[in-house]
Amino acid sequence: MYSSIIGGECCSDFSLGLFANASRICSLLTMEPAAYIDYKLQIQGLFFIGLIVGVVLAEIFCSGRLSDWVVRRLTLQNGGERLPEMRLWLGYPAAMTSSIGLIVWGSSIDREWPWMTGQVAFFLCKF
Secondary structure, eight states, rough: OHHHHHHHHHHHHHHHHHHHHHHHHHHHHHHHHHTTTTTTTHHHHHHHOOOOOHHHHHHHHHHHHHHHHHHHHHHHTTTOOGGGGGGGGHHHHHHHHHHHHHHHHHHHHTTTTOOOHHHHHHHHHOO
16 A cells, blocks of 8 residues: 555656646747737747757756766765765756746846847746
8 A cells, every 4th residue: 555655646746747847838838929929920939949049058068967977076075975866956056047037038028128138038947
């Protein structure tokens, strides 16, 4: 019985995590056309280039090698014991840049700043 409870908890946590990430992405996708209503639909599609560039650069620079380097360094400081939570340190800058990106994007829409500000905000949101 205990294993079925734990298994159910793991599945619900996983699905809630996917739902939270998907809802954040979908909220940006659905708000972008309403935010730039003066532009044609084809131009609005090009406004997602900031998201794509942010994801690609984050994957190249911050995923594998940087994560391994951080864990290796923390393992040496911890006396050679490697812990799974050592990989969480890269989550803090990601949380900060995502928050800053969402705040800047919302401000750029609210105050009608140029479209390039929104591109930088999308980049920061996904980097």
